Amino acid sequence: MTPFNRKHILSTKDLEVSEVEEILASAKSFKEVLSRDIKKVPPLRGKTVINLFFEDSTRTKTSFEIAGKTLSADVINISKGGSSVSKGETLLDTARTLEAMGPNILVVRSKQSGLPLRLSQALHCSVINAGDGFHEHPTQALLDLYTILEQRPTVAGLRVAIVGDIAHSRVARSNIYLLKKMGAELVLVGPGSLLPKEVEDFGVTATSDLLEGIRSADVIMVLRIQRERLGLPFFPSNQEYSHFFGIDREKLKLCKKDVLILHPGPVNRGIEISPDVADGSHSLILDQVANGVALRMALLYLLAK
Amino acid sequence: MKTLLTEKELQKTMDRMAVAVLKAHRPFRDILLVGVQTRGVALARRLKERLEKKIKEELPMGILDINLYRDDLSTVGEFPLVKRTEIPIAIQGKGVILVDDVLYTGRTVRAAMDAVMDLGRPRFIELAVLVDRGGRELPISANYTGKVYKAKAGDNVKVMFQETDGHEKVVVKQM
Numbered sequence: 001m002t003p004f005n006r007k008h009i010l011s012t013k014d015l016e017v018s019e020v021e022e023i024l025a026s027a028k029s030f031k032e033v034l035s036r037d038i039k040k041v042p043p044l045r046g047k048t049v050i051n052l053f054f055e056d057s058t059r060t061k062t063s064f065e066i067a068g069k070t071l072s073a074d075v076i077n078i079s080k081g082g083s084s085v086s087k088g089e090t091l092l093d094t095a096r097t098l099e100a101m102g103p104n105i106l107v108v109r110s111k112q113s114g115l116p117l118r119l120s121q122a123l124h125c126s127v128i129n130a131g132d133g134f135h136e137h138p139t140q141a142l143l144d145l146y147t148i149l150e151q152r153p154t155v156a157g158l159r160v161a162i163v164g165d166i167a168h169s170r171v172a173r174s175n176i177y178l179l180k181k182m183g184a185e186l187v188l189v190g191p192g193s194l195l196p197k198e199v200e201d202f203g204v205t206a207t208s209d210l211l212e213g214i215r216s217a218d219v220i221m222v223l224r225i226q227r228e229r230l231g232l233p234f235f236p237s238n239q240e241y242s243h244f245f246g247i248d249r250e251k252l253k254l255c256k257k258d259v260l261i262l263h264p265g266p267v268n269r270g271i272e273i274s275p276d277v278a279d280g281s282h283s284l285i286l287d288q289v290a291n292g293v294a295l296r297m298a299l300l301y302l303l304a305k
Numbered sequence: 306m307k308t309l310l311t312e313k314e315l316q317k318t319m320d321r322m323a324v325a326v327l328k329a330h331r332p333f334r335d336i337l338l339v340g341v342q343t344r345g346v347a348l349a350r351r352l353k354e355r356l357e358k359k360i361k362e363e364l365p366m367g368i369l370d371i372n373l374y375r376d377d378l379s380t381v382g383e384f385p386l387v388k389r390t391e392i393p394i395a396i397q398g399k400g401v402i403l404v405d406d407v408l409y410t411g412r413t414v415r416a417a418m419d420a421v422m423d424l425g426r427p428r429f430i431e432l433a434v435l436v437d438r439g440g441r442e443l444p445i446s447a448n449y450t451g452k453v454y455k456a457k458a459g460d461n462v463k464v465m466f467q468e469t470d471g472h473e474k475v476v477v478k479q480m
Contacts, residue, residue: 004384022386025386026386026387028389029370029387029388029389029390030387032389032390032391033373033390036423036424037424037425038423038424040423041373041374041423042373042374042419043372043373043374043375043378043384301384301387302384304384
């Protein structure tokens, strides 16, 4: 196996299949560590991870924090409100200031698409993109893939439907690149106003007919309706969205019996997914959260040199 | 390249090691064999088979990957791939016999002991190795040794097993 010598994790678009496989294999080993009574191993002793979150996050930030601490790294959390950005410092200056304190890895979340890439060019430490604007959220896509592979031997040939606001979803974008690379067949489902213009460039199919999209799917990835991010009405009301695109028990009956349901969270119960489906036997939502820690341990481990 | 143990000699050596383990523990109870990835696991499987034949009951066996506990992580270029660790029963109160193919500097064994301790408090830890090649850098010695061989610093003592290498023998590749 070729050694993993990537310095940053910025997108799934530029990951090689062999790198993805190494990340997933490592995540599997780290999942065992998380099942122990004493969840602590020493490989990142003396290394520092800074979580630099310019945008709100509970699960991703906590996930990276637990991942780093389980590996014995020192983890420091900085959020928008608690940083000098609120005093007018530019994001780049804030990042440079932090780097001067000598962290090994900077985990960045921002509203601006491309900020992690910009930081990776300006700084010497490793950068992990923990979600940037409408661009990518590679660690989410990797943990989604890992979660599917716990249930299925391969994703090659699997039909994956991604349902919701595809156009504004970095989770969708990262998943499209990654799943396509690994051989899955993708169908994007959503209202016409929320389907990206570049569907053809992705080499995937798209539809606004939910049943057509999910009927033969092996996996349904439900996206969160991000009303706080949009600010504009792309669809008339939550009720109408729920009626046409929400996944509930009735619609699930028309799907494959062993269909897997994923959702990156946080869930708007009753809008994009009904509570009985979110908590039902097809749902892997909590597996995704648990696997997120193992996957992020793998990334921190592989980047920390 | 020099053959240190032929397949036949290798089998006999492992027979002897199993007998030595049995002799040291009478009655033979609450003992867990733990193979160190990768060839320690193959050796542990063979010892387990031999011991089970003698005691006529199933013996638990664990697999340990020590990469997270290596003392050279900050100096190796790339971090090694972390393989599977799988311990089927609680280590608390058990007698653990670590099994590895070659004992050299002792650093792997130190890492393995730390890894075991992180999983619980064993009653004791012992060490079984197929070849002790000398060259220790830590105060560590084995309880059960298949073969002692005074290797030179550049020598590569290679233990081969069917599942990892396609055949069974021990060779020394000299510089």
